[in-house]
Amino acid sequence: MNTQAIKLFGTDEPAPTQRLLTAGPITATLEDGQLRWIRIGDAEAVRAIGFLVRDRNWSTPTPEVSDLTVKETRGGFKVAFDALWRTADGTFSARLSYTAKASGTLTCEAVGAPAQDFQTCRTGFVILHPLKGFVGKPVTIEHADGSVATSTVPEEIVPDQPFLLVRAMTHSPLRGVKAELRMEGDTWETEDHRNWTDASFKTYSRPLSLPYPYPIAKGEEVRQSVTLTFTGKLPKAPAEGSGPVTVKLGEASGKMPxxxxxxxxxxxxxxxxxxxxxxxxxxxxxxxxxxxxxxxxxxxxxxxxxxxxxxxxxxxxxxxxxxxxxxxxxxxxxxxxxxxxxxxxxxxxxxxxxxxxxxxxxxxxxxxxxxxxxxxxxxxxxxxxxxxxxxxxxxxxxxxxxxxxxxxxxxxxxxxxxxxxxxxxxxxxxxxxxxxxxxxxxxxxxxxxxxxxxxxxxxxxxxxxxxxxxxxxxxxxxxxxxxxxxxxxxxxxxxxxxxxxxxxxxxxxxxxxxxxxxxxxxxxxxxxxxxxxxxxxxxxxxxxxxxxxxxxxxxxGARHVGAVSADTDRVRVLAWKKGKTTHVWLASLRDETVDVKLRGLPKGKATLMMLDAESFEAAARDPSFGDVGEPFKGSSVTLGPFAVARLDITG
CATH class of the missing domain: 3.20.20.80 (Glycosidases)
Structure with a gap:
């Protein structure tokens, strides 16, 4: 038993292996056969590109990846592998490749087929678009009939698909830079993934207006490609690593739920x-x-x-x-x-x-x-x-x-x-x-x-x-x-x-x-x-x-205090004031140690409660564990992986 993993995740199932890939100013993370967090310089342009198989109940099995090769050079990278998906209806296998060039292109290709007659709600490439830099911004859509239209990505969550019959999509993830996604092999459309609590918009193949689940015959080939092209004044270097996270407290506003x-x-x-x-x-x-x-x-x-x-x-x-x-x-x-x-x-x-x-x-x-x-x-x-x-x-x-x-x-x-x-x-x-x-x-x-x-x-x-x-x-x-x-x-x-x-x-x-x-x-x-x-x-x-x-x-019912984390992908914060005491809760959202710099704290006597891997066993045995903290001085806190901390300042 991997006790550390149990404390963090409740399971000792290994987390997927991640590998950061670089092609000039482009970076992407390879995980479970998908390319994720595709960036141009510091800006996230695409949240993910992956070939997915969804079964008759819309569940998404993780592919079994084999024969993986990764080649990285100064001019870019190429990834190739076989993938096998298992569902209650059988298996689907495919050969995939991702090729990126430092000049600003990324090409994703897949060809696959089921080993038997197969039922699926969706099988093909899925593209996820991040919310930051996408929501509320202009986007140009090239439709399957060749027509072109300029629109705006909705800010409020829409119940239906904002973009239909899509062949290509272009937006600006960074000032002076355009990112075009071009899809081949099917008809595509985009839905507001936020409906399901996903932090993305999603572009996918096979319109929802068609019946599902649908059959793919034994040996019937599915062949698709997605090409991402960056144009304009591209950054000279990829994104730098992350540092400390600053959390700033503001004014009291409203009541706690x-x-x-x-x-x-x-x-x-x-x-x-x-x-x-x-x-x-x-x-x-x-x-x-x-x-x-x-x-x-x-x-x-x-x-x-x-x-x-x-x-x-x-x-x-x-x-x-x-x-x-x-x-x-x-x-x-x-x-x-x-x-x-x-x-x-x-x-x-x-x-x-x-x-x-x-x-x-x-x-x-x-x-x-x-x-x-x-x-x-x-x-x-x-x-x-x-x-x-x-x-x-x-x-x-x-x-x-x-x-x-x-x-x-x-x-x-x-x-x-x-x-x-x-x-x-x-x-x-x-x-x-x-x-x-x-x-x-x-x-x-x-x-x-x-x-x-x-x-x-x-x-x-x-x-x-x-x-x-x-x-x-x-x-x-x-x-x-x-x-x-x-x-x-x-x-x-x-x-x-x-x-x-x-x-x-x-x-x-x-x-x-x-x-x-x-x-x-x-x-x-x-x-x-x-x-x-x-x-x-x-x-x-x-x-x-x-x-x-x-x-x-x-x-x-206590007074809620506005608090802002400079990097909500890594650290979340919640604060309120009750009587003379201000309570600040922090949570690390990553499997890594992160330093948090605290700004705007009131003056007073402070204590710190830390719920982390070290205190896990004591916290599991004592329901009142979180009531008491240790004396605290300073303006920064170090959080371990997925740690939760509470800072109480009275004065």
Whole structure:
């Protein structure tokens, strides 16, 4: 067992090997058969170019790379390799090459075929565009028919594709420099990847207007290419390495959000068993779900009532109705069972089951889905003393595609997941950038209606885009899986801190993150899946994320303090003031040590709490570990890999 890896990631599965490649002013990182973070000088021009295979449930397997050759010269680099993808429908193999020249070109080529008749939702090159330097900027599109149009990349997240029938795309990543992407081998279009919490726009082949999943016959060849060409006054040298990160505190503005956890029906009884730890975490609410499609759907209600009583937290009741009868009858039945269980929810959110699924642009919603108005009316009549929420119990994607009427609900909500399209460590952390833009776009949709977000997790509690979540029996980094081992590690604590920082900056009323127990738990309990270190360590009680939830929950209603990290890709910050004490939380988002320079700190007596690999075991055994810090002097902090720190200054 690699104990260090377990502490960081919850798994000792090795992280993918990365190799930095250089061709004059161009740099790119080779990882798992993709070229990532393609830069021209200091500017990121393309987030990634990779040939992907997505199975019938939209899950994205990692390719098995073999026969890899990498040649680097003063004039550029060439990478060639074989790739094999395995899905439930069989295998697909391809030969790929990436050739870059110092003069400013990068050519990506692939030719492949399945070993048998094959079902896929997408197979081909995918191009990711970064948000910085792309969103809100001009872009020139050459369409498949040869026509050319100039447009602007949308700032607010759009529910459909902003660019269709694309052959080439040109934008300016750097002053005086143009970057043209030219695609061959299919018809391409671009979607706003931020819908799924990805920090990118995505250009891909095979339009979504065509049926999917679709077949590729045994031996049928797929041949594609993508060429990136830089023109203009190119930099003379590639980007330099990263140094310290500066964090600057600003003025107090707004209030800190209320914090809650969520419970699914299958975890209700186990959640009651850890009620003392949930109470100690100080969460203000617990989202509790019932699904009227399930046999015995009312049985968890007694446990929910007990959990509320033992923790003192409010219950936000999530109700999924089948939509087979009228909303009045279905919601009325739920209300009768809730009263029988002596459960008194403070808020209720009802969604028809059909709205848990995704309906891409051009795909009509099924007939007979109850209207927003009918659901809201029936819910208010049934739960007269509760606040009534609207929105989606699925991802922001679905809220953006089916927007609720203004002024109908007391608050609007949706959830997010960090592993819909990619599950590598950098991509998961990059979703934090998209969370901020989702919050901005949701505000534009709902106006002044109060806004709550969650339950949000790294993993997926269900799959809106396919028949089921992905299996993850070995505890690896898997897209669309319910179990994600990083939730248990320092990685999970850092991700949650970064997420809650975005929530606080966005002025949300409340956020629901993690669960009492289970795959998204804050408290350790035995599970069907293996939990390395925790399963074999006497006295293990909580995961690192517990201390983040406990710490931020204690700030609810306090004055939020604006704080800015100069490099949010590496360090996230969250600050507030309560009484005479200013609290500053920091999180490292990388598997590396980073020095943080602090600016704008108030004067006073300071202490520092550090949650890192060194303190991991003590923190896992002691739920109150994060309450106490060591005396601190100075204006800089060194964070280890995925470390979380809290600085308290009183004065």
């Amino acid at each position: 209320r914090i809650g956890v969520s419970v699914l029906p299958e975890d209700a009884r186990a959640a009651v068993r850890v009620a003392p730890l949930v109470k100690a975490a100080g969460v203000q609410h617990i989202n509790c779900r019932i699904d009227l499609r399930d046999r015995g759907w009312d049985k968890p209600l007694g446990d929910y009532a007990k959990l509320a009583k033992e923790t003192g937290a409010e219950v936000v009741l999530e109700i999924i109705i089948p939509g087979d009868d009228t909303p009045a009858r279905e919601i009325g039945a739920a209300g009768k069972a809730v009263r029988a269980a002596k459960l008194k929810p403070a808020a209720v959110v009802v969604t028809p089951a059909a709205d848990l699924k995704s309906y891409p642009p051009g795909t009509p919603h099924p007939d007979g889905i109850p209207t927003w108005e009918a659901v809201a009316s029936a819910t208010r009549r049934t739960f007269r003393t509760a606040r009534i929420g609207g929105g989606m119990l699925s991802n922001f994607t679905e809220l953006n595609r089916k927007r609720p009427p203004n002024k109908l609900f007391d608050f609007i909500t949706h959830r997010t997941s960090a592993t819909v399209h990619a599950a590598d460590d950098r991509s998961v952390m990059e979703t934090l950038e998209a969370v901020g833009q989702i919050i901005h776009s949701t505000r534009a949709i709902i106006g002044k209606t109060p806004y709550r977000i969650g339950p949000s997790h790294i993993g997926n509690s269900f799959n809106p885009y396919g028949a089921a979540v992905s299996e993850n029996p070995n505890g690896g980094r898997v897209t669309m899986a319910r179990v994600d081992p990083r939730h248990r590690g320092l990685f999970g604590a850092a991700w949650h801190l970064g997420y809650l920082g975005q929530v606080a900056d966005g002025g949300l009323e409340a956020a629901t993150m993690a669960s009492p127990v289970g795959e998204f738990g804050i408290a350790y309990a035995k599970q069907k899946h293996a939990q390395p270190w925790f399963d074999t360590t006497r006295g293990a009680k909580v995961y690192p994320v517990y201390h983040v939830i406990r710490g931020i929950a204690g700030a609810a």
